[in-house]
Amino acid sequence: MSDSESGGGIEAVVLDVLPHGRSDDDRPRYQKEPLAFATGIEDFRLYEIVLDEDADVSFGDRIDVTDRSFQRVDEVEYEDLPSGAQSELEYAVEDLVEAEAERFVDFFNEAQPITLRLHQLNLLPGIGKKLRNTILDERKRQPFESFEDLEERVGGLHSPREVLVERILEELREDDLKYRIFVREEDQE
Incomplete structure (x- = not known):
């Protein structure tokens, strides 16, 4: 699906959701931002997404990373993904190639x-x-x-x-x- 087919956004598949932020973040839990990690469907770019507290995003969801309801979206490298997202990436890519x-x-x-x-x-x-x-x-x-x-x-x-x-x-x-x-x-x- 091209950007234009998805309404101009960038569609991605959620690889992992960390509702309490990264485990290696030393800040108190109340200061950590909920995060999601995703891979783009069209170009396989990797994203770290800072979610709102009430965001309804879960593993395997297809999302538009340009959605304004996200606090922030950053492109990341493979090594920046948490281990859960790294291990799910292969399955997500297999599913996308199949789909x-x-x-x-x-x-x-x-x-x-x-x-x-x-x-x-x-x-x-x-x-x-x-x-x-x-x-x-x-x-x-x-x-x-x-x-x-x-x-x-x-x-x-x-x-x-x-x-x-x-x-x-x-x-x-x-x-x-x-x-x-x-x-x-x-x-x-």
Whole structure:
């Protein structure tokens, strides 16, 4: 879903809610702000959201991070997420890839060369030159219609969903990747 489809906002999935703030915050409990952590649906950016005391936000909710009812929304890095949010991130990414399968199958249909020697498909774990060429040949014949179609037509490509999830998680966890396909950084607009 694009920003325009969600009414101009940025839709995200809640990974974790800390109603009493972070455990490593040494302030008295009454001074801690309730927090939620979320990942963007479109670009997988990670957010820390300061909630109002009466906010009705829970794990797994889809929210608009531009909603004015939140006190503050900050982009954060993977290592800034509390352990609960880090462990839920993989499941959330798997669910998003499943829920938006058409978008991710289209990636296999539309991926392009990055340089003369490197293709976007080669950035996916386990896809080398031979597998990349098989994918390119098959999509010339007919675009892929589903993950199952992709698996059937491209021998050697097992679990394309898992390959995508692995790449998205790598982009979220690693700061020093040269190329990013799915996770948009702050300065990439």
